[in-house]
Amino acid sequence: xxxxxxxxxxxxxxxxxxxxxxxxxxxxxxxxxxxxxxxxxxxxxxxxxxxxxxxxxxxxxxxxxxxxxxxxxxxxxxxxxxxxxxxxxxxxxxxxxxxxxxxxxxxxxxxxxxxxxxxxxxxxxxxxxxxxxxxxxxxxxxxxxxxxxxxxxxxxxxxxxxxxxxxxxxxxxxxxxxxxxxxxxxxxxxxxxxxxxxxxxxxxxxxxxxxxxxxxxxxxxxxxxxxxxxxxxxxxxxxxxxxxxxxxxxxxxxxxxxxxxxxxxxxxxxxxxxxxxxxxxxxxxxxxxxxxxxxxxxxxxxxxxxxxxxxxxxxxxxxxxxxxxxxxxxxxxxxxxxxxxxxxxxxxxxxxxxxxxxxxxxxxxxxxxxxxxxxxxxxxxxxxxxxxxxxxxxxxxxxxxxxxxxxxxxxxxxxxxxxxxxxxxxxxxxxxxxxxxxxxxxxxxxxxxxxxxxxxxxxxxxxxxxxxxxxxxxxxxxxxxxxxxxxxxxxxxxxxxxxxxxxxxxxxxxxxxxxxxxxxxxxxxxxxxxxxxxxxxxxxxxxxxxxxxxxxxxxxxxxxxxxxxxxxxxxxxxxxxxxx
Numbered sequence: 001x002x003x004x005x006x007x008x009x010x011x012x013x014x015x016x017x018x019x020x021x022x023x024x025x026x027x028x029x030x031x032x033x034x035x036x037x038x039x040x041x042x043x044x045x046x047x048x049x050x051x052x053x054x055x056x057x058x059x060x061x062x063x064x065x066x067x068x069x070x071x072x073x074x075x076x077x078x079x080x081x082x083x084x085x086x087x088x089x090x091x092x093x094x095x096x097x098x099x100x101x102x103x104x105x106x107x108x109x110x111x112x113x114x115x116x117x118x119x120x121x122x123x124x125x126x127x128x129x130x131x132x133x134x135x136x137x138x139x140x141x142x143x144x145x146x147x148x149x150x151x152x153x154x155x156x157x158x159x160x161x162x163x164x165x166x167x168x169x170x171x172x173x174x175x176x177x178x179x180x181x182x183x184x185x186x187x188x189x190x191x192x193x194x195x196x197x198x199x200x201x202x203x204x205x206x207x208x209x210x211x212x213x214x215x216x217x218x219x220x221x222x223x224x225x226x227x228x229x230x231x232x233x234x235x236x237x238x239x240x241x242x243x244x245x246x247x248x249x250x251x252x253x254x255x256x257x258x259x260x261x262x263x264x265x266x267x268x269x270x271x272x273x274x275x276x277x278x279x280x281x282x283x284x285x286x287x288x289x290x291x292x293x294x295x296x297x298x299x300x301x302x303x304x305x306x307x308x309x310x311x312x313x314x315x316x317x318x319x320x321x322x323x324x325x326x327x328x329x330x331x332x333x334x335x336x337x338x339x340x341x342x343x344x345x346x347x348x349x350x351x352x353x354x355x356x357x358x359x360x361x362x363x364x365x366x367x368x369x370x371x372x373x374x375x376x377x378x379x380x381x382x383x384x385x386x387x388x389x390x391x392x393x394x395x396x397x398x399x400x401x402x403x404x405x406x407x408x409x410x411x412x413x414x415x416x417x418x419x420x421x422x423x424x425x426x427x428x429x430x431x432x433x434x435x436x437x438x439x440x441x442x443x444x445x446x447x448x449x450x451x452x453x454x455x456x457x458x459x460x461x462x463x464x465x466x467x468x469x470x471x472x473x474x475x476x477x478x479x480x481x482x483x484x485x486x487x488x489x490x491x492x493x494x495x496x497x498x499x500x501x502x503x504x505x506x507x508x509x510x511x512x513x514x515x516x517x518x519x520x521x522x523x524x525x526x527x528x529x530x531x532x533x534x535x536x537x538x539x540x541x542x543x544x545x546x547x548x549x550x551x552x553x554x555x556x557x558x559x560x561x562x563x564x565x566x567x568x569x570x571x572x573x574x575x576x577x578x579x580x
Contacts, residue, residue: 292348
């Protein structure tokens with residue numbers, strides 16, 4: 001009987017191990033004569049510095065750098081005795097060692113697997129581990145692939161650091177084994193997931209639903225919010241109850257926002273969103289909060305051609321119409337009276353909660369200068385002021401620092417026409433005028449210069465009435481008649497038909513400028529300050545008077561005798577007056 005010793009057992013164990021490894025090599029090599037360019041199994045027999053010694057059953061071991069046993073994203077984890085796949089590059093190098101590559105072995109195996117996944121359009125798992133020009137490097141089971149920047153996400157991202165070092169799925173876009181190039185996409189995976197989420201979201205979407213989304217894009221009229229596969233429009237007016245001039249004042253691209261579905265059209269799949277709808281409506285009790293006549297303070301938020309908007313509280317704005325901004329500054333742009341962000345005091349003029357409108361007054365917080373003037377002055381007062389402006393229809397006179405009075409061109413002179421009289425005045429002249437009228441409602445004050453003197457026309461016509469016979473002097477002869485001057489330089493006119501009772505005598509040319517004649521006053525036009533006269537009417541009156549004084553033709557006297565007697569009597573009276 002042979003007794004075994006420990007040394008004997010150790011030898012037998014090593015022999016058994018070698019036989020097993022030899023069997024593995026035989027199984028790996030088979031009947032192949034050359035191993036160069038093949039992937040075979042080898043055993044790690046030692047670790048020296050940064051290398052591992054691997055035995056593949058040839059006359060010498062091969063040396064492989066430890067980093068090849070890791071990956072671009074993971075550290076090496078290898079120990080003596082491990083069986084690994086290696087790629088045989090050459091049987092010997094200059095040191096007589098077999099040239100092996102773990103990296104190429106992994107690549108060969110991985111390429112086969114990746115090609116199969118690419119053929120089947122399957123997703124592959126990888127880890128982003130570095131940034132390169134135009135994109136990122138991705139570790140796909142030991143094989144480095146390129147991830148273009150445009151394929152990282154559905155929309156551009158500023159910071160990709162959270163994605164680095166995290167295993168995640170990718171889609172292989174293209175492969176070139178000869179060049180060792182692989183291009184992958186993370187965006188394709190996200191879009192596929194997004195499409196699935198979009199379908200689920202649209203099917204379950206309803207008005208009033210509250211969702212969380214990401215601001216995708218901002219425009220002047222609103223923002224587009226990504227709800228997870230589908231975009232909705234958040235209009236600028238639905239961002240906040242308060243005035244928002246531009247969406248960027250409140251939100252920014254990439255920001256997570258909570259929104260409510262306001263409207264959803266299933267046919268066009270258009271989604272309208274709102275943020276302010278998730279807050280209490282500040283207009284709910286506006287009539288109680290802002291009673292008419294209440295004086296408030298607010299801030300100018302916006303200025304337009306027709307007025308200025310004043311923020312009274314968050315989400316509550318009122319309009320000060322341009323007509324309610326100043327008692328005296330008319331036809332002035334609101335921007336010249338107030339400025340944006342200015343704090344102002346206003347009075348509530350009207351509240352319409354149904355139309356969400358509040359009318360405010362700015363001028364009502366100050367004394368009405370027109371009323372103040374009316375209490376301090378009376379019609380007929382003589383006042384003095386500076387000509388602030390001369391227009392085609394009159395003069396504006398500064399009555400104080402705030403208000404002007406107007407002298408219409410017809411109230412400048414009794415003698416001259418308005419246009420002629422207007423030429424005598426210029427801006428800056430100091431004038432005295434009479435107060436003719438004060439209209440507080442229309443904010444008008446009428447003044448007159450000519451009213452400082454008595455009307456010469458009325459003075460001259462004080463004893464002249466309609467039907468009176470006056471003596472006048474011919475000043476101009478026209479085709480239509482005669483222009484004459486009465487006492488007091490009053491202008492009169494005798495029409496051609498009124499020059500004589502006889503048609504043959506109705507000829508203006510038979511008269512001469514400077515000639516005097518008697519005529520009857522027919523009308524007095526105080527507006528145009530002219531008198532219409534008639535010689536014909538006077539002759540008819542004279543005939544009637546002669547008949548009354550000397551009898552009628554029925555007494556036996558002819559009309560010629562009557563008129564002759566009347567004319568003789570009239571001449572006698574004239575002679576007597578001359579003698580006197």
